Amino acid sequence: MALRVVQWATGGVGVAAIKGVLEHPDLELVGCWVHSPGKAGKDVGEIIGTGRVGVTATDSVDEILALDADAVVYAPLLPNPDEVAALLRSGKNVVTPVGWVYPSERQSAPLREAALEGNATLHGTGIAPGGISEKFPLLFSAFSTGVTFVRAEEFSDLRTYEAPDVVRHVMGFGEVPDKALSGPMQKLLDGGFIQAVRMIVDKMGFDTDPKVRSSQEIAVATAPISSPIGTIEPGQVAGRKFHWEALAGGEPVVRVTVNWLMGEENLDPAWTFGPEGQRYEMEVRGNPDVTITVKGFQSEVGGVGPEYGIVGTAAHCVNSIPAVCAAEAGIATYLDLPLISGKAATRLG
Ligand SMILES: NC(=O)c1ccc[n+]([C@@H]2O[C@H](COP(=O)([O-])OP(=O)(O)OC[C@H]3O[C@@H](n4cnc5c(N)ncnc54)[C@H](OP(=O)(O)O)[C@@H]3O)[C@@H](O)[C@H]2O)c1
Structure with a gap:
């Protein structure tokens, strides 16, 4: 059974993460929260510039909290710890490039509590911080x-x-x-x-x-x-x-x-x-x-194509979802999780 994933915010990381979820054999996209009112109500395919995906974006936090989902890729402009706590309390594992790579006990206490309450796990990842830097x-x-x-x-x-x-x-x-x-x-x-x-x-x-x-x-x-x-x-x-x-x-x-x-x-x-x-x-x-x-990861000046550091950040989030869903409830850092890898392209897997 594929793990059911929600994408939170559809900026550079969010769009790349959605594409990553759609390409991942063990994941299924089931929801998408957007900040921009103009994107709410649209099929996710329209937001990421592909064919129809069959998932409608919403700007309602309550709708996302009520969804039956295993994990959320949380990638808004700035972190909102209250939002993350609500997602964890609703039983959803959260992977994110916006913080909590190795939080101190004091920094993480309220979120750990929310995670334990929802039997869920929070994992902070990325490129730097969250990858190359540690x-x-x-x-x-x-x-x-x-x-x-x-x-x-x-x-x-x-x-x-x-x-x-x-x-x-x-x-x-x-x-x-x-x-x-x-x-x-x-x-x-x-x-x-x-x-x-x-x-x-x-x-x-x-x-x-x-x-x-x-x-x-x-x-x-x-x-x-x-x-x-x-x-x-x-x-x-x-x-x-x-x-x-x-x-x-x-x-x-x-x-x-x-x-x-x-x-x-x-x-x-x-x-x-x-x-x-x-x-x-x-x-x-x-x-x-x-x-x-x-x-x-860095584009050349005047080059074409996406910012690959952003795509890499999104991939690091997406690829960690199975391990985060399988982890003990609470906060999981790289020191707690097993080796995380990419997955074979669909045509080779
Ligand atoms: N750790 C790392 O290595 C790493 C690497 C890259 C990025 N990041 C972080 O990841 C996050 C996302 O990066 P990005 O490149 O995707 O950014 P982005 O392209 O600027 O997109 C952020 C998205 O957040 C939503 N948003 C905009 N204003 C908002 C607000 N006031 N409140 C809540 N949401 C708002 C919008 O979503 P909608 O378009 O859906 O409305 C926007 O597209 C940023 O915090 C960035 O710093 C970390």
Whole structure:
């Protein structure tokens, strides 16, 4: 019997997750919640740009709560813990890229309670946080002993990110440095990335300071840079780095970094991606040292096709559904779940 799945929100991740559910041999789409009133009442196929799917989207939370379903892929713009608690209490397992990758006891207590009440499980996943920033470095660390340092790093060209309001007003690009540095981004990112660092520290047994150190750096344009938010003028923010570090004896032993650049030219400092270009990179120093480069999640500037990092995020959610449905009630992290893989294409399975 296929597991019955609801998609919550149909943005980039939501649309890709629906396509992923439709392609997965063990899953069946039975419901879809939308935020936009214009999408409510439509067949899901119309929303994802395919033929008829036979599931009608709704903007009614109550309708979704009343549905008989095994799991919800919860992918709205911003998390609403009350919504997640209601879904769990209604007996639905929740997989999500919007948080709870490795929540502290204090952060997760109300949701754990809701999950136990509904005999359901909550699992936070994604790419970063939720994959490259903790799960995959931990997996690769199994090839080394005597580990002294673990690093996960994203190198992305933000010119492919077509969300101009978010890029300017939330991420602070095109602003003066002081405004960007005091903007919401550090706090928004801290929640997830500190959990990622903590997961590595705890699993590997590093004896670190309890506080994960967050820091940020800025590069400004030295000449006009064209970007999806318009021209970034000299002196305005055109590159940002965020770091999260766990320290032992004052030295970082785990570091997660995000490098977001509006191209590689006319920046001060003169940051570049290096010869390997856009990528995710993971490093484990030990016996032996291991470095892993992941390409393919970032689009090329001017390229066509979807944002594959979003598709990968959705796939990571979808592929985890069977394991999450089979897990004990409560909060399940990667440290609790068995190996999660993709599934063979229908024509080969
Ligand atoms: N952990 C990771 O690695 C990772 C990676 C990618 C994304 N994410 C997160 O996943 C979430 C979804 O990303 P996305 O790329 O799909 O975003 P998106 O394209 O902006 O879509 C978000 C969807 O949320 C709904 N929405 C819009 N405004 C809303 C509001 N005020 N309240 C509730 N829902 C609202 C809309 O759904 P309808 O269109 O159905 O109305 C919208 O399409 C974001 O929180 C993002 O940060 C995490």
